[in-house]
Amino acid sequence: MKNLIFILLITFSGLAFATSEIDDANDHVIEINIKGMACPFCQDGLSRKLNALPAVKTVEFSLKLKKARIVLKKDQTLDGNTLRQAIIDSGFTPGKMSTPQ
Numbered sequence: 001m002k003n004l005i006f007i008l009l010i011t012f013s014g015l016a017f018a019t020s021e022i023d024d025a026n027d028h029v030i031e032i033n034i035k036g037m038a039c040p041f042c043q044d045g046l047s048r049k050l051n052a053l054p055a056v057k058t059v060e061f062s063l064k065l066k067k068a069r070i071v072l073k074k075d076q077t078l079d080g081n082t083l084r085q086a087i088i089d090s091g092f093t094p095g096k097m098s099t100p101q
Contacts (some may be wrong), residue, residue, distance in 0.1 A: 027057070029073040033095030034087060037066055042092070049090045053078065066095075 037043060043061045050059045050068065055076035060069045072078055081099055087094040 028077070029068055030070045030072070030078065030083065030097060030099055032070070032083065032087070032097040033065075033067050035058070035066065035093035035095055037061070037063065037068075037092055037098070039063070041072065046087065046090045046092060049086050050083075053086060 034046070037046060040063070042063055043063060046068070047059050050070060054056065055072050055078040057071045057073045057076075059071075061067070062069075070078070071085070083097070084094040
């Protein structure tokens, strides 16, 4: 069963932001490159860390692009240093950060 889950995670991890949780034009999105994120297990650990941040609504990953897309809760902000430190604390290296829209 674990092997099946692992295979499914690898299969679908190549999708680059296939779903989007942006419900409102007011949602703020941050995209950040992440060095060292290589597998679904890396993604899971980082997802838990980022989702624990109070301002975060959802987090999507692209292992292929080595990038995370963070959607913030309505009327919330997230300091870039706080985001970068959460990534570092998870064992990865944050890269270029942008705000598409």
